[in-house]
Amino acid sequence: MSAPTPNPVVAPDHVLALLDRLHQESLTQEAALPSTYLASGGFDDLMRDKFIALDQDKSQFVYQLARATGARNIVEIGTSFGVSTIYLALAVGSNLDNLGGEGKVIATEKEHTKAEKARQYWQEAGNDLVTRHIDLREGDLLETLTKDIPQIDLILLDIWAPVALPALKLLEPKLRSGGVVILDNSISSATRYKELLEHLRSPKNGYTNLTLPYSKGLEMSVKL
Numbered sequence: 206m207s208a209p210t211p212n213p214v215v216a217p218d219h220v221l222a223l224l225d226r227l228h229q230e231s232l233t234q235e236a237a238l239p240s241t242y243l244a245s246g247g248f249d250d251l252m253r254d255k256f257i258a259l260d261q262d263k264s265q266f267v268y269q270l271a272r273a274t275g276a277r278n279i280v281e282i283g284t285s286f287g288v289s290t291i292y293l294a295l296a297v298g299s300n301l302d303n304l305g306g307e308g309k310v311i312a313t314e315k316e317h318t319k320a321e322k323a324r325q326y327w328q329e330a331g332n333d334l335v336t337r338h339i340d341l342r343e344g345d346l347l348e349t350l351t352k353d354i355p356q357i358d359l360i361l362l363d364i365w366a367p368v369a370l371p372a373l374k375l376l377e378p379k380l381r382s383g384g385v386v387i388l389d390n391s392i393s394s395a396t397r398y399k400e401l402l403e404h405l406r407s408p409k410n411g412y413t414n415l416t417l418p419y420s421k422g423l424e425m426s427v428k429l
């Protein structure tokens with residue numbers, strides 16, 4: 206029997222158990238979605254009570270990346286019920302403990318009911334470990350991200366396709382040299398993210414790009 210794969214996330218057992226539980230709930234919901242859901246009308250209504258959480262292996266990768274790069278300021282484009290946010294907050298908290306300085310995870314969610322639920326899960330994880338490292342901006346991110354943005358180390362794009370490129374363009378002036386942009390589903394949704402991928406991969410925009418072979422793809426772009 207092969208050894209279990211290691212989990213890089215440093216957190217108490219109750220937080221690891223919470224993450225396992227939330228990922229499982231998200232997968233159960235997604236399995237019950239109609240196969241045509243991406244093309245269906247009323248998309249926002251359908252998604253209002255759905256996690257659509259970043260896969261657990263991808264979340265662990267993003268955590269590991271944030272730790273490796275000592276990320277202090279991270280912007281999460283698309284928070285939903287706040288699962289990936291927990292990973293980012295744990296990473297930022299550990300980085301601040303080890304490296305000093307200040308930092309936050311700027312989280313974004315337009316649905317009030319989802320933002321409320323995210324806050325509940327963060328409190329379940331713990332204020333010191335998670336909640337205090339998060340600045341949740343409720344509302345349309347194209348409005349909530351127009352001010353008070355620090356220099357950014359990492360951007361996680363896990364969002365409906367039409368808003369992804371406008372969001373990145375809004376944040377680009379604050380993305381530091383060497384900063385990283387992660388885009389979920391860069392293989393399975395390559396058509397829907399066509400303009401965003403063209404932007405990231407155009408030499409004139411100054412990114413190096415790598416498609417990581419996770420299920421459905423995960424694009425990692427580094428701003429030079």
Ligand SMILES: C[S@@+](CC[C@H](N)C(=O)[O-])C[C@H]1O[C@@H](n2cnc3c(N)ncnc32)[C@H](O)[C@@H]1O
Pocket residue numbers: 256257258259282283284285286287288289290313314315316319344345346347363364365368
């Ligand atoms: C794929 S989910 C994010 C999942 C989350 N990263 C996680 O791993 O738990 C995308 C979220 O973005 C939100 N969203 C979509 N358009 C938005 C906008 N313009 N402003 C803010 N949030 C938006 C949706 O309501 C949805 O909850």
